[in-house]
Amino acid sequence: MSLPTISLVPFLTPTPSPTPAQLETASALRQACISYGFFHLTDHAIPLTFLSSLLSRTAEFFQTAPAAEKQALKRLPPPLGDNARGYQRLGENITGGQADWQEAIDFYRPWPAHLPPPTSDALLTGPNLYPHTPATLAELLREYVDRCLDLGAALVRAVALALDLTPEETASLHAATSESFWVLRMIGYPPLPPSSASSSSCGAHTDYGLLTLLLASPVPDSLLVQSRDGTWLPVTPVEGAFVVNIGDMLERLTNGEWKSTVHRVEHRGASYRVSCPFFFEPNFDARIEPLPTCVARTGGVAKYEAVEYGAHLVGKIRGNFYD
Numbered sequence: 613m614s615l616p617t618i619s620l621v622p623f624l625t626p627t628p629s630p631t632p633a634q635l636e637t638a639s640a641l642r643q644a645c646i647s648y649g650f651f652h653l654t655d656h657a658i659p660l661t662f663l664s665s666l667l668s669r670t671a672e673f674f675q676t677a678p679a680a681e682k683q684a685l686k687r688l689p690p691p692l693g694d695n696a697r698g699y700q701r702l703g704e705n706i707t708g709g710q711a712d713w714q715e716a717i718d719f720y721r722p723w724p725a726h727l728p729p730p731t732s733d734a735l736l737t738g739p740n741l742y743p744h745t746p747a748t749l750a751e752l753l754r755e756y757v758d759r760c761l762d763l764g765a766a767l768v769r770a771v772a773l774a775l776d777l778t779p780e781e782t783a784s785l786h787a788a789t790s791e792s793f794w795v796l797r798m799i800g801y802p803p804l805p806p807s808s809a810s811s812s813s814c815g816a817h818t819d820y821g822l823l824t825l826l827l828a829s830p831v832p833d834s835l836l837v838q839s840r841d842g843t844w845l846p847v848t849p850v851e852g853a854f855v856v857n858i859g860d861m862l863e864r865l866t867n868g869e870w871k872s873t874v875h876r877v878e879h880r881g882a883s884y885r886v887s888c889p890f891f892f893e894p895n896f897d898a899r900i901e902p903l904p905t906c907v908a909r910t911g912g913v914a915k916y917e918a919v920e921y922g923a924h925l926v927g928k929i930r931g932n933f934y935d
C-alpha cells in the first residue's frame with residue numbers, strides 16, 4: 613500500500629516567513645499526519661549512497677561480528693552499564709509481553725551533564741557502545757546522528773507550520789527539542805521461522821517521542837501500520853526515502869489531533885532485514901502538554917496532562933527487556 617509522500621525541500625533552509633511552497637507542503641503534511649500518522653519523506657538532503665552504506669555496514673555487523681564483540685557491547689546493569697545502551701541479543705527485547713525476533717544496539721544522546729541522574733540505578737547515564745566491526749560503521753553512525761538532528765529540526769519547522777502554531781508556540785516547540793534526547797537503534801531481523809505463525813519481529817507499539825525517522829532495508833510488507841479503521845497496512849519502501857511517524861509526545865502536543873500510530877514488524881522470507889530508526893525526541897526534561905492552538909481546534913478542552921518526556925521514556929524502557 614502507499615503511504616503519502618512528502619518532499620522536505622521547502623524546509624531545508626530556515627526562512628523568515630512562510631513561502632508558498634512551504635505552505636503547500638505543510639498542508640500535505642497535515643493531511644498525512646491526520647490520516648495515517650505515517651509518511652514517506654523524500655528530498656531530505658541525506659545522500660542515498662550514505663544511507664545505503666549505513667544499511668549494508670549495519671547488516672555486516674549483525675551477520676559477521678564475532679560473538680565476543682557482541683558480548684563486549686552488551687547492554688548491562690550498573691556498575692558495568694546503564695541498563696539501556698548497548699547490544700541486545702535475539703529474544704532479549706519484549707513488546708506487549710512477547711519476545712521480539714530481533715537483535716539490536718541502542719544509542720542515546722550522551723547523558724546531559726546538567727541533569728541529575730533520572731533514576732537511582734543510573735539508567736541512561738552510561739556511555740554509548742559503538743561497534744568495531746566493520747571498521748567504518750561507528751563513524752557512519754555518528755555522522756547519521758548529526759544528519760538526523762538537522763533533519764529533525766527541519767521537520768519541526770514543517771510541523772509548526774502544519775499545525776498553524778503561533779510564533780510563541782513555535783518558539784516553545786523549538787526550545788523543547790533544542791537538546792533532543794535522541795535515540796538511535798540499529799536492528800537486525802532474521803526471518804521469522806516459518807512454523808511460528810504467532811511470533812513477531814517487533815510487536816505492536818507506538819513510538820515514545822516526537823518523530824521517528826525510519827531507515828530500513830528495502831523489503832516490502834515487513835513493516836505494518838495500523839490504519840484508522842484498525843486494518844494493518846503493509847508498507848512498500850520508497851528508495852532513498854525515510855518512513856516518518858508520529859510519537860506519543862507529538863500526539864500529546866496536538867491534543868490528539870495527530871495520533872502516534874500503532875505499528876509492528878513481521879519479517880518473513882529469506883532475507884536478513886536491518887533497520888536504523890532515529891528517534892527525534894524532545895529534550896529529556898521538556899515538559900510536554902497540549903498546545904493552546906491545538907486544544908482550541910479539538911474542542912477546547914485539554915485531553916492530556918503535562919508530562920516530562922524523560923519520565924515517559926524511563927517508564928517505557930522499564931518494560932522493554934526480559935531481565
Ligand SMILES: N=C(N)NCCCC[C@H](N)C(=O)O
Pocket residue numbers: 705706707708795797814817818819820891928931932
Ligand atoms: N524508542 C522506541 N520507540 N523504541 C522501539 C520500541 C519498540 C517496542 C518496544 N519493545 C516497546 O514495547 O515499547
Ligand SMILES: O=C(O)CCC(=O)C(=O)O
Pocket residue numbers: 797799814819826828835875876877886887889
Ligand atoms: O524496523 C522497523 O521497520 C520498525 C522498528 C520500530 O518500529 C521501532 O523500533 O520502533
Ligand SMILES: [Fe+2]
Pocket residue numbers: 817818819875
Ligand atoms: Fe516503532
